[in-house]
Every structure is written in C-alpha cells, then in structure tokens.
Amino acid sequence: MAEFQVDADGTRVFELEARPGSSDFLPGVQTPTWGYNGDFLGPTLRAERGQRIAIAVTNSLDEVTTVHWHGMHLPAAMDGGPHQVIAPGDTWRPTWEINQPAATLWYHPHPHGRTEEHVYRGLAGMFYVDDPSEAPALPNRYGVDDIPVVVQDKEFTDAGELTMGERQAEPGVLGSTVMTNGVIGAYFEVSTEMIRLRLLNGSTARTYDFGFEDNRNFDLVATDGGLLAEPYSTTRIRLSPAERAEIIVTLTPGDIAMLRSYPPELGDVASSFAFGGEDTFDVLQLRANDYLRPSSAVPAILHNHVRLQEADATVHREFTMAARMINGAQMDMNRIDEVVIEGTTEIWEIRSTDRLTHNFHIHDVQFYVLSIDGVAPPTELAGRKDTIYVEPGRRYRLIMQFGKYVDPEAAYMYHCHLLRHEDEGLMGQFVVVGTNDPQPSSLSGLNHQH
CATH class of the missing domain: 2.60.40.420 (Cupredoxins -  blue copper proteins)
Structure with missing residues (x-):
C-alpha cells in the first residue's frame, strides 16, 4: 500500500517514480524491468470518495512516459493519456477530487505508440477507491482478506530477459509464463474463512478465463466500475486486458485451492489457438491455515444501482x-x-x-x-x-x-x-x-x- 502525506488543505498526496530496475523472476537470473517506486509494478494507491488527491509522478526513465488513471472519472488534463507527456527527469502533479463509487481501478502508462512496452516491462499498479457510505460487509483488510491480484503473461529469452517477440505479431505478446503480482508460481496463505480477490488482467494482449481447479463456486461481487447489485455465484469469469473483477472465495481449514485460467471463449476469431484460446495456466494457489478466522456472510444486496435509462x-x-x-x-x-x-x-x-x-x-x-x-x-x-x-x-x-x-x-x-x-x-x-x-x-x- 502506498504511503501518502496530507497537505494543509486536506489533499492526500502520493509520490510515484517510474524507474528502471532488476527483478529475480527466474532462479539465479536478474531480469531488467521497470517499476513505480521499485523494480517491478507499483504500490496500491487508495483514496475515498470525496477526497482531494494529488500524485507527484517523477519520470526517471530515459524516455518519455505518462501515467493514466484507468477507470477514474477526472478532468481530461489530469487523465494521463498520450497528451500528458512526462519528459525524463520531470515531475507531473495531477490533482482532482475522487467522485465515483467504490471500485478497483488501476494505473499504467499511456505514451502514444509505446504503451505496450511500458506496461509489459512492469509499469502498472492498483488504485482502490473506497466509499464509506456504501460499504457492505465484505472482506476489507488489505493484505489479509482483501488481496490485489495482478495477472500478467511474460516471455523470456534464454538469458532471462523479457522479450516481446515479433513486433508485428498478432495480437501482441502471448507469453508462455504467467505471473501474479510479479511472482511466478504465486501462492497466498489464507487466515480467514472468506477471501476477497481483486483480479486485474494486467496483460497486454491475453484474455483469461478464471476459475478454480476443483471447479468450486465463488461469488462475483464487483466488476470494473464497482459493486454489482447482488452477488453472482459462478465458476468462471472471463477478463480481457484491463478488465477487473472482485470475487469472494470460501475456504475450509487446511484447504488448498488453485486459481487457474482456463481456455477462454474468444468468439469467432480467425484462430483460437493463435490468440491464446486453448491455453491453461495456474495463477494463484490459496493455502488455508488449519484455523480460519470466521468471516461474515456475503450480503444478499451489495448496491442499489440507479441505472441509466x-x-x-x-x-x-x-x-x-x-x-x-x-x-x-x-x-x-x-x-x-x-x-x-x-x-x-x-x-x-x-x-x-x-x-x-x-x-x-x-x-x-x-x-x-x-x-x-x-x-x-x-x-x-x-x-x-x-x-x-x-x-x-x-x-x-x-x-x-x-x-x-x-x-x-x-x-x-x-x-x-x-x-x-x-x-x-x-x-x-x-x-x-x-x-x-x-x-x-x-x-x-x-x-x-x-
């Protein structure tokens, strides 16, 4: 979770630095990567509806970049798209008031013509928006029973460097290795009966179809823009690049549950095989402790949506x-x-x-x-x-x-x-x-x- 300061006027101020680094994804190999405030990926930013925030973004790369606040309602000049360029060595300080329902958003670069490489090398992070006035009794202790799950696929050279393959390949990088929160073979030790996984497809091209090895049901409680009206019990959720889903998983003491990506339904594409439609990956293993702290039942009503007509x-x-x-x-x-x-x-x-x-x-x-x-x-x-x-x-x-x-x-x-x-x-x-x-x-x- 990202640290912040509070200005005299109450603005919550975060600092991000886009910088090069090195990561040990593979045994005995250091892979050149990029990250925010670290070697790979970035810290989770968190703010409440109604708060004014500012984010000081420093570019320590040797090329221009931007930072886009994906899913955020904010002024266009603060959006971080391809027009809001940050030159090497410069700092950009967008500021705005959070004015939308609670949701799992994220941030990533958006430089024109270079977004794929910037994200692929590791520039991405979660952004949680909270709304205390609309907070159903869901798991909410960050890092305990409320877990960010950034899923990405990568391809490595024999020397252990990230490779994007042929630049003209369709539809983009479809790596043979999947990592979660920057870890290959990721697992999480669960201490509560229920756990909330905030899934982000952080890949640049691959679509996933998430479900568990034992085909257990889970409750889908939120998608990109926030909570559903009511929980939806299912065994699968398809996410294409940038889509998010919040799911609640129930475990028993000593339980082992492997979250997988199964072959996704891609529709009438030219070649399901060539576009990753036949691939299966292990994503995250949940390892339940012998004693699990009780969790509240998932509420039957999550949000009173006032739908557009x-x-x-x-x-x-x-x-x-x-x-x-x-x-x-x-x-x-x-x-x-x-x-x-x-x-x-x-x-x-x-x-x-x-x-x-x-x-x-x-x-x-x-x-x-x-x-x-x-x-x-x-x-x-x-x-x-x-x-x-x-x-x-x-x-x-x-x-x-x-x-x-x-x-x-x-x-x-x-x-x-x-x-x-x-x-x-x-x-x-x-x-x-x-x-x-x-x-x-x-x-x-x-x-x-x-």
Whole structure:
C-alpha cells in the first residue's frame, strides 16, 4: 500500500517514480524491468470518495512516459493519456477530487505508440477507491482478506530477459509464463474463512478465463466500475486486458485451492489457438491455515444501482473496429473524433468486423451494457464497466452519462486495450464541451509537456 502525506488543505498526496530496475523472476537470473517506486509494478494507491488527491509522478526513465488513471472519472488534463507527456527527469502533479463509487481501478502508462512496452516491462499498479457510505460487509483488510491480484503473461529469452517477440505479431505478446503480482508460481496463505480477490488482467494482449481447479463456486461481487447489485455465484469469469473483477472465495481449514485460467471463449476469431484460446495456466494457489478466522456472510444486496435509462439517451454513436482502425481511421493525436456535450446520456454501439481479438475501453466514464446482439447481457456484465471484450461480428450497445469536466483543449481516449492494437492506431479521442460551446475538430497540435 502506498504511503501518502496530507497537505494543509486536506489533499492526500502520493509520490510515484517510474524507474528502471532488476527483478529475480527466474532462479539465479536478474531480469531488467521497470517499476513505480521499485523494480517491478507499483504500490496500491487508495483514496475515498470525496477526497482531494494529488500524485507527484517523477519520470526517471530515459524516455518519455505518462501515467493514466484507468477507470477514474477526472478532468481530461489530469487523465494521463498520450497528451500528458512526462519528459525524463520531470515531475507531473495531477490533482482532482475522487467522485465515483467504490471500485478497483488501476494505473499504467499511456505514451502514444509505446504503451505496450511500458506496461509489459512492469509499469502498472492498483488504485482502490473506497466509499464509506456504501460499504457492505465484505472482506476489507488489505493484505489479509482483501488481496490485489495482478495477472500478467511474460516471455523470456534464454538469458532471462523479457522479450516481446515479433513486433508485428498478432495480437501482441502471448507469453508462455504467467505471473501474479510479479511472482511466478504465486501462492497466498489464507487466515480467514472468506477471501476477497481483486483480479486485474494486467496483460497486454491475453484474455483469461478464471476459475478454480476443483471447479468450486465463488461469488462475483464487483466488476470494473464497482459493486454489482447482488452477488453472482459462478465458476468462471472471463477478463480481457484491463478488465477487473472482485470475487469472494470460501475456504475450509487446511484447504488448498488453485486459481487457474482456463481456455477462454474468444468468439469467432480467425484462430483460437493463435490468440491464446486453448491455453491453461495456474495463477494463484490459496493455502488455508488449519484455523480460519470466521468471516461474515456475503450480503444478499451489495448496491442499489440507479441505472441509466435508454429513453434518456439523446445521442447515439457507432464505432466499428477493423485491423488497426476505428470507423476507418487510425489514431491522429491532433484530430478530435467525437465531441460530447456535458451531462448528456449517450448510447455507443461497438462492433468488430474483422476476426481478430479486440476489446473496447472508454476513458472518464463507466458504462452499462444494454445488450449484445439485441439480448440482455449475462449477469457478469450487468454492473458498471469501462472495458469490454468484443467478440467478432457481435454488436454491443453501451449506455453512459458524461459528467461535469468540460475542456475543449484536452481529450479523453477510447481504444482497444490490446496494447499493440492501441499503439498501432486502434484508438480515437473525444472532448467534452459545454452546452453552448463551439464544437472543435482538432487540438491544434496541443501537447501537454511536463
């Protein structure tokens, strides 16, 4: 958990340093890596709804980077996308007020054309948002019964260095080794009857289908944007890159439970084998102590969702992904692709017309899935989301409401979160403007250099 200071005005201030390091993933081998405040990955940041925070990010790498607060509702100039560049040796200090429900978010770089490598080398961390006014009795002691689980796949050279393989390979790195929180063969000693695992697919291209070796049920209680309305008992949860899920697992004294990734259902892709659709990995072994402290039962009601109504949507947009383009265009840092009016409720229809694996992430907002091919979404997609896997040929209708952060000169992104796809052009950007403001078409070469 990250340490912080509190300014005189009550702002909670964190410090992050992106820096090179070295990690001992393999016996007797030191692997060059990058990390925040350490050699690999970064500390968990934590703040409450209503708090003002500031994060001083220092770039100690020898190339530019950014830090994006994935899933966070905040001003575009603080979003950490490709326009908020941090030069080597510089420090960027975004500040904003946390204004969204409790959720498991994360942070990672977003430099244009270089995001895949920056994340792959180790720049990523969790960001917990708490809301004391909406806190059901779930396991919540960090590192005891509330555990971050960052799952990533890696590929190593014979010398033990991380390799990304052929840069033009599709869909990106699909490593033969899976690590959890930077550890190969990870395990956790459990001391309570129930444990809350906050799963993050931190991979750059691989989709996982999480479940246990013994096929035991677990309770899905939250997805990207926070709690579901009620727990959902299941044996599997599919997560594409950047998606999150919070699950509650029940154990008995002496229990051994292996969390695995099973072959994921990828839809009508060109080659399930080539895209990782036939792979199985051990992810995290849970080892229960001989005595387990009692846990409270999972509440039957988790959150009273006030859902957006389709009848309130005044704008409909369509986005078609194909190869490295959205609506037939590759990313242009100066072009504004969409202009959103503050406060509007919109429906975005997403589809993929090629047979590659894709997903879709929207900055700043959490959305609800209205339908997939005209049918209501499955229960695991009923909550707030900011990223969704898009099976080829299917239509996903998403509803979202845009908030108060108006800035015609700072853009938010939407893109495929398979990071090689993003780097090579499968991304667009939008600005939020006031009701009576002019609608800009370009950012005029704007580059927020820090």
